[in-house]
Amino acid sequence: MPTANSVGASKTEGPDTAGLDAKPCATRGATYFSYVCDDALHDILCDTLPPLPTPQHAYHDLAAVTAIQDGDETQINSDSSIAHPSIDDMMKRVNTVDTNGLNGSAKHTNGVTIQSPLPIRSPISPAASDTSSSSGDRPRHKRKQSNPLAPPFIVSAPGKTIVYGEHSVVHGKAAIAAAISLRSYLLCTTLTKSKRTVTLRFPDIGLDHTWNIPELPWKDFAHPSKKKKYYDLVTSLDDELVDTLKSHTAAVSPDASAEKRKLHQNAATMFLYLYLSLGSESSPPCIYTLRSTIPIGAGLGSSASISVCVSTALLVQCRALSGPHPDQMAKEAEEQLERINRWAFVGEMLIHGNPSGIDNTVATNGRAVLFQRKDYTKPPSVEILRDFPELPLMLVDTCQPKSTATEVAKVGLLKKTYPVVAENIFNAIDSIVRSVYESVTREDFDTGSTESIKHLGELMDINHGLLTSLGVSHPKLERLRYLVDQAGVGWTKLTGAGGGGCAITLLKPPSPDEASKAPDSSSAALRDLQQNLQEEGFEIFDTTLGGDGVGVLYPAVINHEEIDQDMFLTAQGGDGVEELVGGKYDRTAWKYWRP
Numbered sequence: 001m002p003t004a005n006s007v008g009a010s011k012t013e014g015p016d017t018a019g020l021d022a023k024p025c026a027t028r029g030a031t032y033f034s035y036v037c038d039d040a041l042h043d044i045l046c047d048t049l050p051p052l053p054t055p056q057h058a059y060h061d062l063a064a065v066t067a068i069q070d071g072d073e074t075q076i077n078s079d080s081s082i083a084h085p086s087i088d089d090m091m092k093r094v095n096t097v098d099t100n101g102l103n104g105s106a107k108h109t110n111g112v113t114i115q116s117p118l119p120i121r122s123p124i125s126p127a128a129s130d131t132s133s134s135s136g137d138r139p140r141h142k143r144k145q146s147n148p149l150a151p152p153f154i155v156s157a158p159g160k161t162i163v164y165g166e167h168s169v170v171h172g173k174a175a176i177a178a179a180i181s182l183r184s185y186l187l188c189t190t191l192t193k194s195k196r197t198v199t200l201r202f203p204d205i206g207l208d209h210t211w212n213i214p215e216l217p218w219k220d221f222a223h224p225s226k227k228k229k230y231y232d233l234v235t236s237l238d239d240e241l242v243d244t245l246k247s248h249t250a251a252v253s254p255d256a257s258a259e260k261r262k263l264h265q266n267a268a269t270m271f272l273y274l275y276l277s278l279g280s281e282s283s284p285p286c287i288y289t290l291r292s293t294i295p296i297g298a299g300l301g302s303s304a305s306i307s308v309c310v311s312t313a314l315l316v317q318c319r320a321l322s323g324p325h326p327d328q329m330a331k332e333a334e335e336q337l338e339r340i341n342r343w344a345f346v347g348e349m350l351i352h353g354n355p356s357g358i359d360n361t362v363a364t365n366g367r368a369v370l371f372q373r374k375d376y377t378k379p380p381s382v383e384i385l386r387d388f389p390e391l392p393l394m395l396v397d398t399c400q401p402k403s404t405a406t407e408v409a410k411v412g413l414l415k416k417t418y419p420v421v422a423e424n425i426f427n428a429i430d431s432i433v434r435s436v437y438e439s440v441t442r443e444d445f446d447t448g449s450t451e452s453i454k455h456l457g458e459l460m461d462i463n464h465g466l467l468t469s470l471g472v473s474h475p476k477l478e479r480l481r482y483l484v485d486q487a488g489v490g491w492t493k494l495t496g497a498g499g500g501g502c503a504i505t506l507l508k509p510p511s512p513d514e515a516s517k518a519p520d521s522s523s524a525a526l527r528d529l530q531q532n533l534q535e536e537g538f539e540i541f542d543t544t545l546g547g548d549g550v551g552v553l554y555p556a557v558i559n560h561e562e563i564d565q566d567m568f569l570t571a572q573g574g575d576g577v578e579e580l581v582g583g584k585y586d587r588t589a590w591k592y593w594r595p
């Protein structure tokens, strides 16, 4: 008797409709389990699973899967352990059947969990197979209908502010950074398979480019000596692969100014490297549209935020992520974030040159982090500071453009020229970070206490002084510091790479005496300062620290309305985008991995 296979269920907000099927693998000449509509995962499995040993395993319909929203979804929980099953495991997977349930669910011990709402034929029973046909003119294998297109979905990630420790963090010292409420949003619109194109539409920088998928250098990226798995830790770029992209980015924005082209090509190179690393030639045709409320090149982690969005979107599309869903185990949520962060770091390497990884780590995890990367071949040490205090910060943009890559290279050169001096400066900054960490993690730390805030403020001043001596301040940053000092409202340091960009001011709480004499006096001084700053061309951001990291809106539906390309592109400014996707009235629509 044919038996019904039921393989385990993992309840999540499934990201896609997908048919699970088996199909012959042309590349390896054997049959592997794979998704009918998920060629990227098929390739991953083909790359990692051993061939099934006997011919009767050819063309097994393992399961038909319909991944729908809550309650009726199917989700492949692509735990990294799926990458290493032995042949025995494969056979167990094939032979272990739940004879009780056509619709039942059993959980694989190897981490692959598939909910199967439909009957499944035994993969080992010829009687159950459509493939055994005595009649020569009948097709040997009935293919399932292609599944409907994946719905549009949006991923989002925050910007960040480095509170203490930028630059020295690149050289192995500790730093503290926190997520801010400004965010990037990436809308992914899958096209019909016949299109075979992939489009980047980044209107914030005026980039709109389409590539023909078959013309991209898939072979180079898929070469066994180059191919990376979705769970790999990639700590350096492959220069040859970067080179193969040059001819594909050369055609981007040919008529734009040199400066603009550089911006576009950076973004395009970052995208293509990740797209080719995580996808396959049969990846779905798609338009990736980005809107961001983070000022670009202002030290607020705009590049990290978009790298996290791209990494997440591509991992969602190749089904290498499970969740996010509210009751997800902490460890599993952590693993998904780690997976996203690893590829976001690759994106940052493509934009920055030599990033520490702190920006993408905050953009992925949200909250605040204590971060240190001593050895670039290993993952960094990251402590998420969930109770990081709500510091009274003012965030000001000098509106002086800068490039992180340039500022990081400047400090690198200084270190080469004056290694001992530079190391001592880095060590001094490291001591500041540790002192701050000790203060803010003390149980009795109080943001209303003048003493506590003064301690953090003075350390901010010293941190800025040290950054100035590394050569990464700018006259506009110094002017800003002067104006804040004059107003006597707080302590200021640059944040991010410097050379322009943003600064943060830690605001002084009014002393009890001041507060009782003139309750509004310090806020009056602050208002005057803000007016002065605006008159001098500075921009003040309203933001809060420590929010969520990467989030997913799958499908892109808010308040029962699907967000399409037009709506997304025509939303007016940052406020319009937030209004459109923000879920103000639909708070449960966005999902986050919250370990």
Ligand SMILES: Nc1ncnc2c1ncn2[C@@H]1O[C@H](COP(=O)(O)OP(=O)(O)OP(=O)(O)O)[C@@H](O)[C@H]1O
Pocket (backbone or CB within 6 Å): 202, 204, 205, 262, 263, 264, 266, 267, 290, 291, 292, 295, 296, 297, 298, 299, 300, 301, 302, 303, 304, 306, 351, 352, 359, 402, 403, 404, 405, 496, 497, 498, 501
């Ligand atoms: N909204 C956006 N649309 C398209 N590309 C963007 C966007 N925001 C950032 N980028 C990409 O990121 C690059 C800016 O990165 P850069 O590291 O110089 O600044 P930042 O990330 O804002 O600052 P920092 O690294 O100091 O926090 C741009 O050149 C562009 O390639």
Ligand SMILES: C[C@@](O)(CCO)CC(=O)[O-]
Pocket (backbone or CB within 6 Å): 162, 165, 166, 167, 168, 169, 170, 299, 301, 352, 354, 355, 356, 357, 358, 359, 404, 408, 496, 497
């Ligand atoms: C300047 C730097 O320390 C922070 C940029 O936001 C660079 C990095 O850590 O990658």
